[in-house]
Amino acid sequence: MSSVPRQASPEAREVRRKIETLSSTLTLPTVRRALGVLEGEHSSSRLGGNNDPMSTRDYTFEDEARLIDWKASAKQGHPMVIDRERLVTSRVHLLLDNGLEMEGRTTSGETAREVAGNAMCMFAALSARRHDRISLVFADSVNIIRKPFKGGLAQFEEAIDNGMGGEKRHPRNFEALLAYARTLNDRDSLVVIATDEHALSGDHLHSLRLIAAMHPLMLIDVATLNPFRKIPFGQITDGFDGRRIPAFMIGEQSANSVDTHRKYLTAQLQEHLKASGTTLIRAKSSEDMFSQFIHLVSVTLKQTSFARFDASSVSLGGMA
Numbered sequence: 001m002s003s004v005p006r007q008a009s010p011e012a013r014e015v016r017r018k019i020e021t022l023s024s025t026l027t028l029p030t031v032r033r034a035l036g037v038l039e040g041e042h043s044s045s046r047l048g049g050n051n052d053p054m055s056t057r058d059y060t061f062e063d064e065a066r067l068i069d070w071k072a073s074a075k076q077g078h079p080m081v082i083d084r085e086r087l088v089t090s091r092v093h094l095l096l097d098n099g100l101e102m103e104g105r106t107t108s109g110e111t112a113r114e115v116a117g118n119a120m121c122m123f124a125a126l127s128a129r130r131h132d133r134i135s136l137v138f139a140d141s142v143n144i145i146r147k148p149f150k151g152g153l154a155q156f157e158e159a160i161d162n163g164m165g166g167e168k169r170h171p172r173n174f175e176a177l178l179a180y181a182r183t184l185n186d187r188d189s190l191v192v193i194a195t196d197e198h199a200l201s202g203d204h205l206h207s208l209r210l211i212a213a214m215h216p217l218m219l220i221d222v223a224t225l226n227p228f229r230k231i232p233f234g235q236i237t238d239g240f241d242g243r244r245i246p247a248f249m250i251g252e253q254s255a256n257s258v259d260t261h262r263k264y265l266t267a268q269l270q271e272h273l274k275a276s277g278t279t280l281i282r283a284k285s286s287e288d289m290f291s292q293f294i295h296l297v298s299v300t301l302k303q304t305s306f307a308r309f310d311a312s313s314v315s316l317g318g319m320a
Helices: 010-025 028-039 070-076 112-129 153-164 174-182 202-214 252-275 286-303
Strands: 053-058 080-084 091-097 133-139 144-149 190-196 217-222 279-283
Touching: 010 112, 010 153, 010 286, 028 112, 070 080, 091 112, 091 153, 091 174, 112 133, 112 153, 112 190, 112 217, 112 279, 112 286, 133 153, 133 174, 144 153, 144 174, 174 190, 174 202, 202 217, 202 252, 217 252, 252 279, 279 286
Parallel strands: 091 133, 091 190, 190 217, 217 279
Antiparallel strands: 053 080, 133 144
8 A cells, every 4th residue: 555645635525516416416217217227126115116006196396207107197187106116225335445555545646535435425425315225334454333324415424424534544354344245134235345456356256246146236446546656746655654665666667567467457357247247436536436437327327228317417527
């Protein structure tokens, strides 16, 4: 792990504002589709699906047009909707690697922890809008802390900032985090795991496959800076003992070798995760994470023949 002297992260704060804007801009039907197609459709005792009828009510502007029951509407003289068993999950588990290693910096100057935290806010923004039950989990080598969550995005942001805060840090225990995910017995609930690229190895693939067999699984992989490449801010130091990286080791040849090795490992990881049905988002900054998430949702909705998700309306430029 490498780090630089602590600086403010205006990019992380700016992306947080964009997430807040996104959560209030998207319609509820779009939110349901966006999460539903990512996690797969399956039975749940929630409203808004296609199975058994549950109740009849007046149509509202947030309802999808396909939910209108024309016979009931003709009888009542105005649009009516029949609520049916919803075909998506009702619980979301957000698991965050909170180890000391997550203080490693990215090319944007943010810590991996900040990028991972904003990724969790992205999922929480949509899940809270859909009224899912959100469970937030922080894990390191000493503690695994679960925080059941109720409320909107503002309350979630406070909870995750408090959970990631604190001066005393412990090394990570990624194996314990995966073991915790394997104990989740509410089958088909969405599981999102966020860590950095150094935590993942071939030894974890079996555990990830077992989790993906029980749950829709999203993996957030934060890319940290290359310790042998020059950066525009601060001096690179070792994250554990604070020693500076020797100047003679910083250069294009060493940096290119590290980049090539990381790309190879990422390609292998993506291939294995895709085979198990796991979705991987690898991001080098909060802005990169946000952009990739919007692109992923947009492409997925189009591929599943849903109504077009207008990514341009929530683009980075359009939400400045």
